[in-house]
Amino acid sequence: MAGVHGSYFRERCVGNRPLGIRSMSNRVHIVGAGVAGLHCAAVLRSNGVRVAVYEKSDAVGGRMRTDQVGGFLLDRGFHVMQSGYECAGSRVDFGSLGARPFRSGVRVIRLAGGTPEVLTYADPFRSPLAALGSLRNGNWFDLLRVGALRWRLVHQDVNASFSSGDASTHRYLRELGFSQDFLKRFFCPLLAGIFLESRLATSERMFRFVFQAMARGKMLLPRAGIKAVPERIADFVGREHIRLGVPARAIDSRRVLIGDRVEDAAQIIVAHPTVGASDSRSVWTLHFDAEHSPAPGGYLLLNGDYELGKNAIAHLAVPSDVQPCYGADGRALVTVTVVGDAAQALGLVEPGAVADRVRYELGAWFPQSVNWRILAVQNVSGALPVREAGSGLKADTPATSSEILSCGDHCLHGSVEGALRSAEAAAIECLNRLGIEPAPITHTY
Template sequence: MHVVVAGGGLAGLVAARHLAEAGAEVELFEEREEVGGRVRSRTVDGFTLDRGFQVLFTAYPAARRELDLDALNLRRFAPGATIARPNHRSTLSDPLGQPSAAVPTLLNRDVRTGDKLRLFRLQRELKRREWGTLFDGDDTSIREYLAAEGFSKAFVENFAAPFYGGITLDRSLSTSSHVFEYTFKALSEGETVVPAAGMGAIPAQLRRRAETAGATIQTGTGVTGVDADGDEVTVEAGGETRRPDAVVVATDPKSAGDLADIETPTEAKACVTVHCSVPDHQTLDTGSRILLNADDDRPNTVAPMSAAASEYAPEGRDLLSATFLGEQDDDDEELVETVREALDSWYPENHFGELEAVAVDRIEFAQFAQPPGFRSSLPGVDAPEGPVYLAGDYTQWSSIQGALESGKRAADAVLADDD
């Protein structure tokens, strides 16, 4: 069986591996010079920069299945977050996950005791639920869900809005509550990590595993056409026509829609990440815990990347990644100055005159919109006509989990139809 995979993101690489392991002849084409899709890293002046702020939740079932987590040399962010506003910082963490944070968490006045108890109760409730059931049942917005669970307005505004604004790129909390439950369970049952070599180490590992299984991967060449006619399909790639037995379209949603002639999610969630550095003597008291902006969304979060993964910064410097939600009209210099002003206000005892910009990532399509009930409108992996299949998080939900899972499901569908 000959299968062409269009796209070398996480989903395409997973699909290629499983198909090759099942004995298929697999050719994967990726138009970029590197694999990874939206999950990529680069090196600038000795700093490791991921494409925007990205992390991996180790509890994701597909991550545990598809990745060799030990081989990725994972570096851990401390659980919880530091809540910041002008002249004020406080800690909210999971005392079970980080006992040393128990006292500051209990003394945190930004979040009421009742809200802390509700968090622990929710952890226990979600731990009893199977992963596969978390998208079942009634759906509502995260904001409505938290209100129904009894969380206070102070908790929602001081913690949930900036924290889940960072995860869903939606500080209004209008995203599906099913996404909240899935990610909250993952946060409670695993760790939040990055590979020592950057998030790009994840697709690099997936590529090696696919090639070891026998797949051929060609970068710098994209699939430009897919034409299904009954049980036959032709593929245009690199100026040549191929007639495989099946095609897995694993490109971005818009390109997938064009190639497979189907409707895909196109409403985008954008973000801008400012990568900046400070001298390593200018230690932030948050450690490897993410900073949440409880005052406004400029920036929404600041992640101390090199505090979690020292390999991300050269000797003598620390790397911070500040994320703004949505597209930004300000130019790069103005955004860097906004980050400096925010840090100055959160740390009045400090001075960030030596903060330097490393790079700015403007990501127009970081996620697709996921309002309540969004899953009912997503295409299935076998939605296209003929022997054409889809692999991408837009067939599941917008996440690394969704991408990895979709690749496995696409491969399974191809193999099932070949029996």
């Protein structure tokens, strides 16, 4: 399909590659250097298109940033890469990022008469023997249902997850027969930390999509922190094409406002969310420096007593058990997730109040936590777009006729996969408009 700018590019192409593009007006301008903007730029670059990426902050990565604090690597919010995502799994070379996996399965901690007990729910397909031990943790029917659901989703096409039913995850799981107790103990704390909401109001489509990815692949942490992924994509794009600390605004499909200067472009692509706080989720993340790991084994530790309005912590991870570079001087990094609605339900607004509450809850699980030093209390607003029941979530962004192209997880669903897929859709639409036949995407980062 030749679009509005097709004739210009066709005149200057050899095969699919445009030549002799000299002025800025023949570049595609992309606003935002999160993974979506960067991946979109990379796909365009690999098709021979010149790009200029504008990023208002001081680094690439958007929501995927990592800070170094006292030798520890602190991701901005607990964040993993899922190798089971189709697009992320094939575009990102996790091996070369030195990525290491969390253990499959989870551990659940709960207070029984004030004493903490830890139950391990191993993955029956990857660790069958350990999974047999999980049966001791009661509720066989729920565990068998998890196994059956997992088997079905692993063998199902990704698109099928999005084509049926659009009720809330809570309703979906109840209709599958899971007990209320198992929802509270297992699914609520697990999914609250993924959807960043505690009622499981998120569409069942998102649940199937995420659970399928978890069952197919692993949860990984890159050696240099989560920022390693966007950094890698930025290297592929070429740093000289990315301008940091430069806020930009699309005026129309071919003009962008940079400071007080207007620049012409072959196409503008907006790669950042424009949603307000009410359309997005928030999360608190607290990072602690601990002498030893409180929960060795590389599992995610879920709060088995999780209840909105009663407690704050959804889950805890020890990233340094999985990826030692996250720790410092042999000390452990403990990362605690408090979902925005859980903090709100307890009236926790200030970082100090959230930290006090988290320390109180940790104290009941790990008395030694009084000695842990707080490294950071992060409050991420606009963390994920809201995708509740009835939102009509799709696997891919539909074709668009809008003049200014958009990409980012807000165009699809809140995940790295959503961001990457929407970026590819925007890049392909852009190439079509430029009259360039999109080449298959074969590069990896």
